[in-house]
Amino acid sequence: MDRRVTKKDDGTSGKERPTLKTLAFMTGLGVTTVSRALKDAPEIGAETRRRVQLVAKQIGYRPNRAGVRLRTGKTNVISLVLNTEHELMSFVSDIIYGVTEVIADTPYHLIVTPYSRSQDPLDPVRYLVETGSADGVIISRAQPNDPRARYMLERGIPFATHGRTDMGLVHPYHDFDNYAFAGEAVRYLAGRGRSRLALVTPPVGLTYHGHTVNGFADALSEVGASEVPFNTVSIDQSIEQIRMRTAQLMRRKDRPDGFVSSAAAATLAIVAGIEDAGLKLGRDVDVVSKQSSELLHLFRRELLVVNEDFRLAGSELARAVLGWIGGADPGSLQSLSTPSEVLAYRG
């Protein structure tokens, strides 16, 4: 389909979207001059510059993305790579909003690149890099030895990870301090007289699984509480699985009197399992859980919660990627978010 209206667009055809040529015609300048004037190049006279920018604003000139991208290779796109099965629901929503918030007044667009359970997590990243579809990439579910991070570092494409890696390679990340979270949770439970604690871990293989486990273990020995092993369960299992396993656990006589849970959805299942076993939350057992939206206290007011802000994570990750694209030192684009105190229901 050829959309031409006149044989040779002199920029006067009105209806069409204005281009540099349109601006050049209107200002009586050359296309090159207009291009440079718009990006404040120093060799353009101050008045010319102002004039061009004024006209551009007046007629609503917007650079053609395809033109820029073809010429410069710059896509003005950042891609968020998400697992279609295992991401937390609120995570997806909030992180997207966090990212869009930051890129709102930049020329960047956000594309969502999904991958499914069956795929190698490296696939979508490889696709993005090979096709040059984005200037920067955000990935979640970071692993200690993360092939995606390694790959992108090799290829020199800016990226940021949600969660840290542990490969001795430096790259931007944003992470929630899950070591601190687990520690706080244990100390809080100990403060309420709980001494036999079970941990519902993040998915094995992800970096923050280790952080959480360590924080839990270190705090346990600090307060002199003991762990009730619950290794068969992690937060990306199905609600039914977690519920069933929890009920099983709670029917044993060496059952825990406290839980630390790394995700709200898992917590719902844990509570259901506890109640299936005929026990009562707050009396027989306490549960400290992370949550990303303020819903757990509605669910059971006895729940003890720590908030994790995924929207903040999205913003930080976007800032990090943009920073790296902008030439900043990747090592300076790392942030760690400190957990709030454990919150009990008030009122």
Add this chain to the structure above:
Amino acid sequence: MDRRVTKKDDGTSGKERPTLKTLAFMTGLGVTTVSRALKDAPEIGAETRRRVQLVAKQIGYRPNRAGVRLRTGKTNVISLVLNTEHELMSFVSDIIYGVTEVIADTPYHLIVTPYSRSQDPLDPVRYLVETGSADGVIISRAQPNDPRARYMLERGIPFATHGRTDMGLVHPYHDFDNYAFAGEAVRYLAGRGRSRLALVTPPVGLTYHGHTVNGFADALSEVGASEVPFNTVSIDQSIEQIRMRTAQLMRRKDRPDGFVSSAAAATLAIVAGIEDAGLKLGRDVDVVSKQSSELLHLFRRELLVVNEDFRLAGSELARAVLGWIGGADPGSLQSLSTPSEVLAYRG
């Protein structure tokens, strides 16, 4: 930044991404022939065609999006326009996955275009159309008289709406049959002996608000139940607001003995309000609620639920937009999803 390696790429420089020129060089054909061979043009010899396609596959040729877009105007992008404040959490996540599922084996990318409370909902749509940033658009929160739909129809850009409009204009949509949902809910409650029902409506102004209200009203008179007005509340208010208003309502002596709620988050607040007033779910009052993930039965097993599948919505919307882009009749790209039966907790 100029990324050229050789003065004139003859397609042999190896490291660079292959282009049509590379293929032309390798096959000994002209660039034009290669281009046409790849898209099965009839005037290319059958053997040549196969040969070109083989080589292309071998070296992993991928058309350059910027090149195509610049030349043809086709972006191979569809944009999902979302409100950053009012969308339901699960909606965002599920609809995105639904869309990506459908476009997974097409050349399309999904970009997320957000707008905030303070903005005119038309803004992001106008931006997309004016900058030609997408071949198709998906919008949510459809209104009976929707300026966005009207605008896109005028501009001739393919789109689909989540929810119907009511302007006498035909365009693709996917909708959940909220009239049927509200009706089912009322009949179910009536079947349990409930006769004084309150409706927690969708946001006023959206089309499905009307559908829900009508379904509710029609079923009420059908079963001979009465409505307890609860117009001060709708599902996009804050949890606290809904909770407080519900508690107020439930302390009155003419309180309802049944609720129909259009969203899970609101339902949590309603239940909290009910319990704040010292009443018990299932005994004093029943609540039928829509939900999009299977969590409400964990929350209170007495809740009665109807499932709405947002992932399906995403898929249907994507299919609709792609269909329209592909030249299908917009009127044939409309779908309505029928609610499941009301589900009580089993087991």
Add this chain to the structure above:
DNA sequence: TTGGCAATCTGTAACGTTTCAGTATAGTGA
């Protein structure tokens, strides 16, 4: 006056693709 230089501005080419307007070759009918 001349040469040099700084300050501004400009034309051309190129990014990768598709469309247009051909060209070359072989085959057909007279």
Add this chain to the structure above:
DNA sequence: TCACTATACTGAAACGTTACAGATTGCCAA
């Protein structure tokens, strides 16, 4: 043999942008 046509292919131009390598002007030092 010739004109004609169908088949298979091709180069050039264009989409909108930026980088490169000039051009033009005015001013100043020599």
